[in-house]
Amino acid sequence: MKTSVTFGDVTVGPGEIGFGSLTTVELADSTPVKLPIIVMNGAEDGPKFLFSGAVHGGELIGANVVRRVMREELDPKKLKGLVVAIPIGNPLGFMFGDRASPQDLVTGPRFGSPGNAEGSITQRFGAAVWDQVTSKMDLRVDIHGNYPPCTAFCLCSLHDDRIKDKNTELAEATGLTIVYSPPKGTLDGMGGAIDPSYTPPPSVTLELIDARRVTEVSTDLGTRAILNVMKLWGMIEGEIEKQPEQYVWGGGRVKNGGTIRASRGGIVHFTRTPGEFIKEGDVVAKIYNPWGDVVETFKFPFDGHIRAYTYPRHQAINTGDTIAYITHDK
Numbered sequence: 001m002k003t004s005v006t007f008g009d010v011t012v013g014p015g016e017i018g019f020g021s022l023t024t025v026e027l028a029d030s031t032p033v034k035l036p037i038i039v040m041n042g043a044e045d046g047p048k049f050l051f052s053g054a055v056h057g058g059e060l061i062g063a064n065v066v067r068r069v070m071r072e073e074l075d076p077k078k079l080k081g082l083v084v085a086i087p088i089g090n091p092l093g094f095m096f097g098d099r100a101s102p103q104d105l106v107t108g109p110r111f112g113s114p115g116n117a118e119g120s121i122t123q124r125f126g127a128a129v130w131d132q133v134t135s136k137m138d139l140r141v142d143i144h145g146n147y148p149p150c151t152a153f154c155l156c157s158l159h160d161d162r163i164k165d166k167n168t169e170l171a172e173a174t175g176l177t178i179v180y181s182p183p184k185g186t187l188d189g190m191g192g193a194i195d196p197s198y199t200p201p202p203s204v205t206l207e208l209i210d211a212r213r214v215t216e217v218s219t220d221l222g223t224r225a226i227l228n229v230m231k232l233w234g235m236i237e238g239e240i241e242k243q244p245e246q247y248v249w250g251g252g253r254v255k256n257g258g259t260i261r262a263s264r265g266g267i268v269h270f271t272r273t274p275g276e277f278i279k280e281g282d283v284v285a286k287i288y289n290p291w292g293d294v295v296e297t298f299k300f301p302f303d304g305h306i307r308a309y310t311y312p313r314h315q316a317i318n319t320g321d322t323i324a325y326i327t328h329d330k
């Protein structure tokens, strides 16, 4: 942008980077909690891009992708357009390493819709980001991650006809396996209803590996994905880079198959490797009770893949807990 821009307490001129916070909430003992932001204002005009990490507070890897991209990779003097980066999207959950905030048990603010400025403490972060940032942006990437055993992938929603083609272009640029959710109302469709009163910017979600830890592998995968998206939109120079083959699975594009949930409780054992091809009927997990009996066996519902096994804290689970995120073969 060729003029200065202001977000929260950060004002930056063309060709500059600035650091600060977008908004502040307050805890019961008067402790203020700020939402950190980094703003890079390019020397030349171009698209406006928001990316964020740790919207689920336990998934800290996104904060390190933000650090790498904003502090080591980009140069505001060579940038076309504007980048607003939110390293820690949910500071309340982040403090405890938890997906949700302990104050209201909300599993992360939503940055892709208007949210509720008069809602709970976490929802207010989401509303501030929508009002002040997302609603003014041209594209958005949210960085999440799963806990091992899991794969890396890019979630791409095709629900909204207004942005589905751009979502697909963004997802393809990331170089990660695309897990696409077909339109709502069709088989396995996921996602909320489309609200005609607003149009979200095109957006995708990255899911990285071992998200509780700072690893080179996931930092590299996430950084390459973000820079590729910026190259596609002409914000920086350079060729789009492929992701390393060993992290791309399922032929690069698969359809979301939802989740597998436990009916029983106990200790879950995982019997397959995320990313590998699994035939319908293959056993993918078992639950043992405390006495060592198998109380539930999980057979895969179709030909496909497990993209991540999942568990709340460790592999002890309750009735109704999700034990795997799954996809169809194509």
Ligand SMILES: [Zn+2]
Binding pocket: 056, 059, 144, 145
């Ligand atoms: Zn997440």
